[in-house]
Amino acid sequence: MEQINVTIKDEKGRIDKVLSERVSYSRSQIQLWLKEQMVTVNGEVVRSNYKVKNGDEVEIKIPEPVELVIEAEDIPLTVVYEDQDVAVIDKPQGMVVHPAAGHANGTLVNALMYHIKDLSSINGVIRPGIVHRIDKDTSGLLMVAKNDKAHESLAEQLKEKTSVRKYLALVHGEIGHDKGEIDAPIGRSKADRKMQDVIENGKPAVTHFEVVERFKDYTLIELQLETGRTHQIRVHMKYIGHPVAGDPLYGPRRTLKGNGQFLHAKTLGFVHPTTGEYMEFNSPIPEVFEKTLEQLRNNH
Template identity: 75%
Template sequence: MTQLEVTITDEKGRLDKVLTEKLTDYSRSQIQQWLKEEAVTLEGTPVKANYKVKNGNHFVITIPEAVTLDLIAEDIPLDIVYQDEDVAVINKPQGMVVHPSAGHPNGTLVNALLYHLKDLSSINDVVRPGIVHRIDKDTSGLLMIAKNDAAHEALAKQLKDKTSLRKYVALVHGNISHDKGTINAPIGRSKTNRKMQAVIEDGKPAVTHFTVLERFGAFTLVELQLETGRTHQIRVHMHYIGFPVAGDPVYGPKKTLKGNGQFLHAKLLGFTHPRTQEQMVFEAPLPELFEKNLEKLRENI
């Protein structure tokens, strides 16, 4: 474990910007990652990226030992919905992790991308080439992949500016009486369980819109549109309003539908092509297991 120490003298502005200017051996994205991981402290307290630095502030950055992961191209079947020289759209199956980590060194979407696609952007760290955004391991559906850095920056900006389109379908416990609704509740790491996310007062803004598609008495099929992209956002928000996603092993009840995780599918993805400026929209059908469960529920109405 390595520690860096930075003292503010004449610098002004946001902490992430100031640290990027002072720590020239590290990228801004790396510094922002340290801030997210609460590795940057001021007088022993973690500080956020938007903290406005003051003269005399003394920051300590604790850098964990790097975990070496050898990225291997693996011939894993991949549903490539679309690709050109700049972007690709992938329909990720349920059960596939997006990128390697200490717990999942291989068998990930990235390992498959390295085999099937010629080029991938390099903006993210070494284990996330091409990855602009993520969906959970047991969530299926559409992801945009950047094949060069210019495309990555353009697509990431659309996510940040909320101009991209992401719609999900989820089967949730309970009977939602309203046809439409919006959940506007901040999300952050749970105060009681660090492995979970939760609606907390000092969390990051998170907005989810939902529309009821079908009702099955004990379950409701909903379409959800994201304004923001917080970790586990849909799962946390639906749990928060009392309608947890069916099959969710973390935020849902133990007595639920049989499956391989949460019944949550990223069905529609839309963005402006970074080169041609064309509006592109893609849709992926529900996985077979999801459809079979819906058929059973319809039979029992």
């Protein structure tokens, strides 16, 4: 295991920022090592927000590189855009984004490793290139980073809420007002650990929505995320009494038949990490979604 020693002299500020300027590793990588307790100051484990002091002795233990064991798979993949820094993927409904317990194969990451040779390493061997996620049964657009510099830029845009992510959702009930904002903190449900919920001490979560079309007992809405909490749209829509149709986790038992929730990530916009150009992409809704809307229009 490699070891780096740094003595703090005149530097000031957070340890993750200071170290990223002193050693040849990215700030995100240093934050990961801090989280994994691979960084000590004067022999003590510290967090990323630790403010360095003159004379601090910092020790970084760099773990041995882990051999990539996730297998590349020749799975069909819709690549909407690709250059040397980023790729935009249109994920089909039913595909898990990255390997986890019970899903070692058949994921978007397995497909990415086959179709795209260069992927950022910031999120480790399980999630190469993955900057953000959408749920298994949510379809639509995802941005993928092909190197660490691009990853840091895209992740910062998500953090600063400057990227654009718009969704289409078909929800239960007829929403009377044309626009709305849901500002309600989200955290793990106390009743069911597999679910998220609006809870008092949860992480801040803000969702904006606008009505696109009304049907009998259902409403088609466009949503824009300010934050990216797990299951955010599904939890927020349930919270205001309009759960996403077809949602097996947060919706009612009697709902529309499909391949899971009727939720589609239709628009993705971001500033290119290298050129500084704003880029925006759109994805057509899946066939089952379109057919369901047609049926609702006919019934209406």
